Amino acid sequence: MSPTDPAQSSALIRRLPLIVIAIAAVIGAITLRDHLSFQALAENREALIALRDQHYALAVLGFMAVYVAIVAFSLPGATIATLTGGFLFGVFPGALFNVTAATIGATGIFLAVRRGLGDRLVAKMETSTGRAHQLRESIRENELSVLFLIRLVPAVPFFVANILPALVGVRLWRFIYTTFLGIIPGGVVYTWVGAGLGEVFARDETPNLGIIFEPQILGPILGLCALAALPIVLKAIKGART
Template sequence: MTEMTDAPAKNPWLKRLPLIAIVAAALAGAFFLRDYLSFETLADHREALLAFRDANYLLTVLAFIAIYVVIVAFSLPGATVATLTGGFLFATFPGALFNVTAATIGACLIFQAARLGLGDKLSEKLEGSGGVVQKIKAGIDANQWEMLFLIRLVPAVPFFVANLVPAFVGVPLHRFAISTFLGIIPGAVVYTSVGAGLGEVFARGETPNLGIIFEPHILLPILGLCALAALPIVLKALRGKKGL
């Protein structure tokens, strides 16, 4: 009886079910939800959304955060549109706070699913490997905070990649959550502020400038934050060379 009771718990596929569900939902969402979670959908329903918000503000906040969490947790298309919607409905503040909170919760869910499904085994394999792979793992372990902030601050790193990689190298949940919340604030504030100005964009019949984060007056301060995050890594490397 004991062996039969313990057997399901030892089944590796049970641990992988959440990750499999996320992958399946992401694939389904890419095919079926792409046309719905879009800027055009937001533009078409903007008046109804504003009316519902005015009549049910708290419910709108809770529903918005819940939908945003699902989008991030299942890697569905539309995360950028959701961020714009947060600004459109709630202004830059508290819209940015709602966006960052929802994105962090969703990121933690997919992080946990990835770590439960594959992360622990991959981390053990990396730890026991030799050569370059082991050195990379050791470098990440020695600079976890700095690396976590870097992958969040660099605009070129896809959000889902920044959610999965830490799970595969054994990053603790609390470090992941804190670095995610703080690290995505700059980008979230930029896109939330764009969303806050969508009323005028809609009135002109235009589309928002989603490439604004790569404009010099936005990108340079973010790169400055990246440099600050990377500075301790550089200093450690220089000290290590001097020690040799």
């Protein structure tokens, strides 16, 4: 066995969770797209309601476990899962179940990326003097604002907001609470849409998933974005004056 084998084995072990996630994501994208869809929810709604009514606690645990897996393995169907939470459990506690499960799943992929890639990348950023180091320092100076912004801005893909913090060395607990709080606005909106799916099913229609871009919804979310960005703006102004 060569001297490099232990180091290579250690690197493989560190990256194993990330490899598993990548493989699961590819397989899920191919095999689960039709099973985690609005049509699948419509076809199975009566069975899901019956399960909820007969075994409420089991339904909650099962739903959250599936939601965590969808997020952690970057599987298709996160939006459908959020709608299902609203459909089965109402706006509240459905929104709480949705946000909690999404946060747990996001934390899982955050830890996998940080262990597999992030720690070494952050170490390189710390010792470098180039643009990578400047990027890390810029994020560090405005970490809370940046974390909230990537959660609040609807255009930022959820998986990107899970991976980027791990690559720049964000602390775990800071990632967890900014994720939980930052996804509440969007989570509540889609849970609310899900809570009204009974009428949508009755009319044989599909829900309006673009509702988050309606002015009355997008306006307050952009207001929260502006509030999150305010410290960055104030620091920039202060730096320009000095």
